[in-house]
Amino acid sequence: xxxRSDVAVERWTRASIVSGFVVAVVIVGLxxxxxxxxxxxxxxxxxxxxxxxxxxxxxxxAGYAGLVSVGQQAFFGIxxxxxxxxxxxxxxxxxxxxxxxxxxxxxxxxxSYFMLRLHGGEFSIGMWVVAEALHLMVxxxxxxxxETGTSMIALNAYSHAERLAYNYWLALVATVVLLGAVFVLLxxxxxxxxxxxxxxxxxxxxxxxxxxxxxxxxFILAAFGCAMAGVVWLSTSVTFxxxxxxxxxxxxxxxxxxxxxxxxxxxxxxxxxxxxxxxQDQLGETGVWYLAGLGAAAILFALFLPRGLWGEIExxxxxxxxxxxxxxxxxxxxxxxKGD
Amino acid sequence: xxxxxxxxxDVRHGLLKxxxxxxxxxxxxxILALVxxxxxxxxxxxxxxxxxxxxxxxxxxxxxxxxxxxxxxNRVALGIALVPEGRRLFTTMTVEENLAVACASGRPGRWxxxxxxxxxxxxxxxxxxxxxxxxxxxxxxxxxxxALVTNPRLILLDEVSLGLAPLxxxxxxxxxxxxxxxxxxxxxxxQDLNRVLGVASRVVCMLEGRIVLxxxxxxxxxxxxxxxxxxxxRGSGRDDKVQGQP
Amino acid sequence: xxxxxxxxxxxxxxxxxxxxxxxxxxxxxxxxxxxxAHGDFAVLGAFLAWTVSDSxxxxxxxxxxxxxxxxxxxxxxxxxxxxxxxxxAGMLVPLLSxxxxxxxxxxxxxxxxxxxxxxxxxxIGDLSFGSWAITDQFNIGYLAALIFALAVLLLGGLSxxxxxxxxxxxxxxxxxxxxxxxxxxxxxxxxxxxxxxxxVATVALAGTLLAMRATFDPYSGPMQxxxxxESVVIGGIGSLWGTLLGGIILGMAQSIGAQFDPRxxxxxxxxxxxxxxxxxxLAGQVGARGGLRTSLGIDA
Numbered sequence: 001x002x003x004r005s006d007v008a009v010e011r012w013t014r015a016s017i018v019s020g021f022v023v024a025v026v027i028v029g030l031x032x033x034x035x036x037x038x039x040x041x042x043x044x045x046x047x048x049x050x051x052x053x054x055x056x057x058x059x060x061x062a063g064y065a066g067l068v069s070v071g072q073q074a075f076f077g078i079x080x081x082x083x084x085x086x087x088x089x090x091x092x093x094x095x096x097x098x099x100x101x102x103x104x105x106x107x108x109x110x111x112s113y114f115m116l117r118l119h120g121g122e123f124s125i126g127m128w129v130v131a132e133a134l135h136l137m138v139x140x141x142x143x144x145x146x147e148t149g150t151s152m153i154a155l156n157a158y159s160h161a162e163r164l165a166y167n168y169w170l171a172l173v174a175t176v177v178l179l180g181a182v183f184v185l186l187x188x189x190x191x192x193x194x195x196x197x198x199x200x201x202x203x204x205x206x207x208x209x210x211x212x213x214x215x216x217x218x219f220i221l222a223a224f225g226c227a228m229a230g231v232v233w234l235s236t237s238v239t240f241x242x243x244x245x246x247x248x249x250x251x252x253x254x255x256x257x258x259x260x261x262x263x264x265x266x267x268x269x270x271x272x273x274x275x276x277x278x279x280q281d282q283l284g285e286t287g288v289w290y291l292a293g294l295g296a297a298a299i300l301f302a303l304f305l306p307r308g309l310w311g312e313i314e315x316x317x318x319x320x321x322x323x324x325x326x327x328x329x330x331x332x333x334x335x336x337x338k339g340d
Numbered sequence: 341x342x343x344x345x346x347x348x349x350d351v352r353h354g355l356l357k358x359x360x361x362x363x364x365x366x367x368x369x370x371i372l373a374l375v376x377x378x379x380x381x382x383x384x385x386x387x388x389x390x391x392x393x394x395x396x397x398x399x400x401x402x403x404x405x406x407x408x409x410x411x412x413x414n415r416v417a418l419g420i421a422l423v424p425e426g427r428r429l430f431t432t433m434t435v436e437e438n439l440a441v442a443c444a445s446g447r448p449g450r451w452x453x454x455x456x457x458x459x460x461x462x463x464x465x466x467x468x469x470x471x472x473x474x475x476x477x478x479x480x481x482x483x484x485x486x487a488l489v490t491n492p493r494l495i496l497l498d499e500v501s502l503g504l505a506p507l508x509x510x511x512x513x514x515x516x517x518x519x520x521x522x523x524x525x526x527x528x529x530x531q532d533l534n535r536v537l538g539v540a541s542r543v544v545c546m547l548e549g550r551i552v553l554x555x556x557x558x559x560x561x562x563x564x565x566x567x568x569x570x571x572x573x574r575g576s577g578r579d580d581k582v583q584g585q586p
Numbered sequence: 587x588x589x590x591x592x593x594x595x596x597x598x599x600x601x602x603x604x605x606x607x608x609x610x611x612x613x614x615x616x617x618x619x620x621x622x623a624h625g626d627f628a629v630l631g632a633f634l635a636w637t638v639s640d641s642x643x644x645x646x647x648x649x650x651x652x653x654x655x656x657x658x659x660x661x662x663x664x665x666x667x668x669x670x671x672x673x674x675a676g677m678l679v680p681l682l683s684x685x686x687x688x689x690x691x692x693x694x695x696x697x698x699x700x701x702x703x704x705x706x707x708x709x710i711g712d713l714s715f716g717s718w719a720i721t722d723q724f725n726i727g728y729l730a731a732l733i734f735a736l737a738v739l740l741l742g743g744l745s746x747x748x749x750x751x752x753x754x755x756x757x758x759x760x761x762x763x764x765x766x767x768x769x770x771x772x773x774x775x776x777x778x779x780x781x782x783x784x785x786v787a788t789v790a791l792a793g794t795l796l797a798m799r800a801t802f803d804p805y806s807g808p809m810q811x812x813x814x815x816e817s818v819v820i821g822g823i824g825s826l827w828g829t830l831l832g833g834i835i836l837g838m839a840q841s842i843g844a845q846f847d848p849r850x851x852x853x854x855x856x857x858x859x860x861x862x863x864x865x866x867x868l869a870g871q872v873g874a875r876g877g878l879r880t881s882l883g884i885d886a
Contacts, residue, residue, distance in 0.1 A: 068681045070622065114860075117867050120677050121620025125815045126863070132812065133856040140849070248808060252689055259682060288693040295689030302682035303671050390769055416771035428766040430759045441755045445771025490771055 030172055034165035042164045046236055048277045049171040050229045053178055054250065055257035055269035055276075057225035060182055063264035064194045065218040068120075070251050071127025072226045074134050077246035079104035079227025080234040081138050084152050088143065093154040094166060097231040104227030105220055112219045116212060128248065135246035149241035152234055167235045174228040179270075181221060186266065190214055195264075226250075256294055259301045262308030271310050343368045343525050344389065344494055349398035351381070351388045358384040360549035362398070366494075366527065371520060373540035373557065374529045376569060380546040382529045383425050386496045389527075390422035391415040403493065416445050421492035425499045425529075427483040431472030435463055435482050438471050442486045449491025456485035459515055477508035481515070488519075495519075498529045509535065533565065547571045588723040596841035598726070600817075600834030601734030602799070605792040607814040607821075607829045608741060609785035614818075616761040616781040619669060619680045623688035624789060625811030626695075629804065631657050631790025632706070632797035633695055639709050646706045646794060653794060654787045661786025662779045669782065670775060688807060695804035706797040714798060733795050737833075740788060741826045757781055789814075816859040822866065835862075 034042050054072075061067045083100025087093060111130060118126050139146050155163060185191050194214050196203070234240055253276065261272020283290045301308065307315060342365035351359035359381045366372055374382050387393040389400060391412030400408045407415055430438050439453045457464045460481040466474060471482060480500055487495055501509040513535060520526070520539050530536035537543065543560055545553035545568040553560070553568035566572075610624050621627075631653055638649040668687070672680040707714035713732070717725040748754040760767040760777040768774050789810075796802060796810065813836065821832025836855050843854025 062678060066678070068678055070681075070685065114864050114867055120618075121614070121622070121681055122819070124622070124681055125620065125812065128808075129812055129816065129856050129859060133853065133860060136853040136856065140853075146849070252685070255682060255685060263678070288697045292690050292693035292697070295686045295691075295693065298686030298689065299668065299683045302679050302686060303668065303675070306675060306679055392765060392769055411773075412768035413771050413773045416769070422769050424766060424769060428763060428769075430762050430766070432762055433755070433758060437755055437758075440752070441759045441767075441772065442770035444752045444756065486770055 027172075027176060031169070034168050039161070039164055042168050043236070044277075044281070046164075046168045046171045046232065048273065049168075049175045050232050051253070051257060051273040051277050052270055053171075053175055053225050053229040053232075054254045055261060055273040056179055056182055057222040057229070058251075058254035059258040059261070059263055059265075059269040060185075060218050060225075061222045062258060063262075063268070064186070064191075065215050067116075067215065067219065068124045069127040069222075070124045070248065071129070071131035072222065072254060073246050073248055073250040074127065074131035075104045075108065075223040075226040076230035076233070076250050077131070077138065077242065078107060078134050079230040080240050080245050081141075081144070082227075083231045083234060084143070084150060084240055087152055087154045093152065093157065094170065094235075096152075096154065097170065097235055098228075100231050100234075101224060101227035104230070105224035108220045108223030109216075111223075112216045116215050116219060128251075131246060131248070135242055138246070139242055144240070144242060147241065147243050149239055149244075151239045155235060155238050163235070167232060170235065171232045174225075174232065178221075178225045178228065183266065185217070185221070190217060194218060252294065252298075256298050258308070259298060259306075260308055262310030262312075262314070263306070265308070265310045265314060268308050268310035272308065275309075342366055343370075343403055345399075345401040346385075346389070347399040347401070349385070349388060349400065350396045351384050351393055352396045353384065357396075358549055359388065359395075362546075362549075362551055364544065364551065364554065366525065368493075368525055369523050370542055371524075371526045371528065371540045372542045372544060373536040374527055374544050374546065375533060375536065375565070376546035379548075381549040382546055383498055385546070386422060386498050386527065386529060387424075389494075390420055390496055392422070392424075413445070416490050416492070417447065419447065419491070419493035420496070421487035421490050421494070422496040423483050423487045423498060423500065425502065427479050429471040429474075429479055429482055429486075431470065434468050434470055435474070435478075436467045438482055438486055439489050443489045445490045447491040451488045451491050453489065456488055459488070459518070460485060476504045477512065480504060480508075480512060484512075484516070494525045494527070496527045496529075499531065500528070501530060501532055501535065513539070533562075533569075537565075545569055588721075591724045592841055592845060593838055594724070594726060595730070596838030597834050598730035598734045599837030599841065600830065600832075601730075601737035601837075602792065602795065603813050603817040603833030603836055604741060604830040605733065605737045605795065605833075606789060606810050607817040607833060608737075608744065608826060609787075609789040609792075610811075610814045611818050611826065611829050612744070612781060612788075613785045616757060617665075617669070617673065617778055619673065619684070620815075621669075621785075622681060622684040622811065623691060623807070624684075624785075624814060625809065626688045626691040626807030627657070627661070627786050628789045628793030628796060628810045629695065629802055629807045630660075630691055631786075631793035632802045632806075633699060633804075634790070635794040635797060636704055636706060639706065646709050646798060650791065650794060653790055657790035658783040658787035662783040664786070665779045665782030666775070670778065673778075688811075692804050692807060699804060701803060703801040703803040704797070705801045706794065707799070710798055729795075729799050733799065736791070736795070737830065740791070741830055744784075744788075745826055753780065813855075816855065820859060820862050 030045075033045060037045075054076075058069070058072060061069055061072075079101045081100070082103040083097045086096035086099045086103075091099060115123060115126055115130065138144055144150055158166065185194070193210070230245060233245070257272035257276045258269050259272070260275060261270065262268025305312065344364075344366040346362055346364045349359055349362040350357065362381075362385060374385070376382050384393060388395050391407070391410060391414070395408060398408070399406060402415070402418060402420060405418060407418065407420075410418075430441065433441070436453065439456060443453060457467070462478060463481055463485065466478060471479065474482065484497070484500070487497075500512060504512070509532070528536050528540065537557055540557045543553065543555060543557050543565060544551055545565060547568065548571075552571065553565065606625075606628060609627075610621065613619055613621050613624075634656065635646050635649045635653045638644070638652050639646045642649070664687070668683055669680060672683050710729070713728050715727075716729075717727040718731075719725045748758055756767070756772045756777055757780070759770070760772055760774045761781075764774040767777070793802070793810070796806075817833040817836050818829050819832065820835050821828035821830070836859065839858035840851050840855040844851040
């Protein structure tokens with residue numbers, strides 16, 4: 001029998017080692033931004049980072065766990081609400097924000113217990129109902145006064161420049177941590193099982209994959225991520241308006257970014273967020289035609305380009321920058337087995 | 341003029357080639373036994389003929405019409421009917437409704453709900469019963485009846501005896517006797533070689549997607565069939581296609 | 587406050603919810619698609635009715651003669667043009683594409699009609715506010731009663747249609763096993779188109795009635811979708827009549843909640859929905875894999 005032992009399984013290819021290095025440099029560079037750039041740039045980058053978080057989280061849910069949630073705004077809003085509660089009860093501003101996100105994630109655990117037993121569209125709308133319910137309950141709080149909303153007053157203690165920088169760094173840390181968590185998750189045994197679930201849940205379960213546990217982990221991670229995005233948003237806008245923070249448009253944005261970028265890929269959501277950021281920045285004020293256009297884009301991508309832009313690139317050119325999968329390296333010459 | 345012509349048909353299941361380069365002509369009135377081990381490609385071939393599965397390459401011509409890419413329901417209108425493997429009845433509907441739904445395809449002919457009930461008398465009593473509550477033999481009768489009621493010219497029967505007690509199978513084949521004698525064109529996929537050789541006029545054996553034996557039932561020996569079935573005559577990795585005398 | 591009156595209002599409201607929900611239930615039962623644009627189709631129907639009524643100066647009821655066929659055709663087109671592709675592409679795609687469609691419809695409506703809330707109530711005269719006074723604490727609104735009656739008629743009609751007509755049988759067969767249905771001569775794509783047409787026509791009817799009993803604007807859609815979904819899930823019995831029951835329970839929950847505080851109308855509905863969902867899941871009525879799917883069937 002001729003040699004088949006030259007086939008190697010590897011995680012890090014040349015391309016991905018280079019990318020890893022580039023990523024590290026980029027992170028360091030981004031950290032230094034507030035020290036050199038103007039207020040406008042810092043503010044916009046913060047927004048971009050929020051988009052990246054949202055896209056990555058929705059992608060983790062839908063692209064990896066197969067969960068299409070139309071209710072992630074529940075956590076986007078509830079994290080901000082909890083943050084304000086903490087702040088009102090004396091916790092300093094920035095710790096309040098983080099605690100608010102943590103509290104949002106904590107809430108996700110019991111929610112997941114019921115929601116994850118639903119499938120497909122039932123789960124989608126079920127999550128939307130959860131978001132609506134949370135929205136309405138928050139409205140009942142006298143602090144919030146219905147749709148009028150309130151603000152996180154403690155933030156005003158900082159100067160504008162300080163706030164900008166701190167918000168930015170909070171966003172950056174959150175982005176790195178969350179993307180890092182997704183990265184680690186995908187490389188872990190849990191990651192393999194999650195992708196198996198996405199491809200065929202029954203088959204995965206029959207192989208002993210603990211489907212529910214895997215989904216719950218991703219659900220809670222995504223909740224935490226969306227809540228972090230929500231509190232960063234709160235810190236940039238200072239005001240909390242239930243209609244805005246619990247609005248379903250956040251889910252619309254998430255869907256679009258993840259879909260356009262590439263569901264089920266690691267780099268896709270980042271690409272999608274960047275594209276969305278640019279489009280939103282340039283066209284965001286043009287009103288309903290823009291929004292209708294976003295909807296049309298979602299339809300077109302869903303029907304004709306469901307793998308998204310990065311998915312197509314990955315598929316066609318076989319590039320994978322971040323080593324979240326395995327690659328087979330085949331020997332240069334594969335000799336055919338001789339007959340007996 | 342053959343009723344059905346298969347020309348170098350290739351059918352895939354995803355990446356797996358289930359049917360490879362199958363060519364065959366079936367004449368009007370022939371009863372063809374399609375035999376082979378599990379996974380040989382028989383069901384896939386029947387499904388491709390019926391239109392439930394589009395071929396990757398090759399042609400299917402039925403009664404002079406190229407139906408290769410025609411959708412299944414249109415093929416029923418032309419006169420092809422499949423009794424699927426596992427019966428696939430509409431379990432939430434009654435026996436009568438299962439037959440009625442197929443009847444609506446509108447082909448004229450001698451088969452109607454009534455005549456099907458005459459062929460399978462035990463169904464008369466179970467007319468209003470839900471298909472899901474029937475016994476195995478009754479279900480198979482309904483499945484066959486459902487195909488008949490479309491007044492087909494070509495009937496494809498996939499594993500009619502699957503999962504049924506021998507006595508029940510005996511009963512079914514007895515009922516089908518009039519069908520066999522009546523000049524219908526049938527392709528029968530069966531595990532039970534004895535049973536099917538008793539009614540068929542021609543035998544085709546498949547192995548790993550290819551036809552490895554094709555001949556008149558009377559002219560082939562049992563040994564020849566068994567050898568082809570298990571691929572026992574294979575040497576150096578190449579298949580032999582054994583033709584009986586035409 | 588008279589409890590009978592309260593419950594009656596809830597029941598009548600349930601009739602409206604059943605009307606909105608039956609199209610969703612049908613589409614899901616036949617095609618296994620949850621159409622996230624369902625509510626927006628209702629609103630589209632309402633705007634269409636408004637436009638026809640307003641420009642031809644006729645009663646909205648008369649306008650329905652035009653609106654229903656137009657919306658049925660629209661539903662058929664959406665199915666053949668968009669949902670058919672989605673169906674073959676897995677589970678994510680129908681949800682994503684219908685979500686996108688919802689956004690497109692909402693914003694195009696906004697573009698065409700502006701943000702003003704409207705109502706068809708002025709065009710139906712006494713019907714919108716008149717009622718039978720049964721006792722001095724208990725009355726039944728004409729419109730509410732009419733809507734309930736229409737709901738019962740429609741659900742009954744659909745049930746009969748599915749059970750006793752050839753097309754109804756074809757739909758049921760395709761819903762159970764589209765592959766085999768094709769093998770017995772049923773054109774499954776045409777069946778899907780018709781089911782979608784029926785679904786959208788019924789929700790357009792519901793939308794028009796919504797416009798008569800309340801106000802509507804381009805963004806009213808999602809709320810209707812949620813009501814429809816909640817009704818179907820609460821009812822969960824696996825039949826169209828289950829949807830009516832679900833709608834009634836939802837309507838009653840909302841009405842009772844509103845009694846304590848008007849702001850609790852929606853919230854009580856959501857909480858009751860979540861509670862019933864939780865209770866069902868805990869009681870193990872849900873299969874390990876199937877979820878509540880079976881309860882959304884159209885087993886008539």
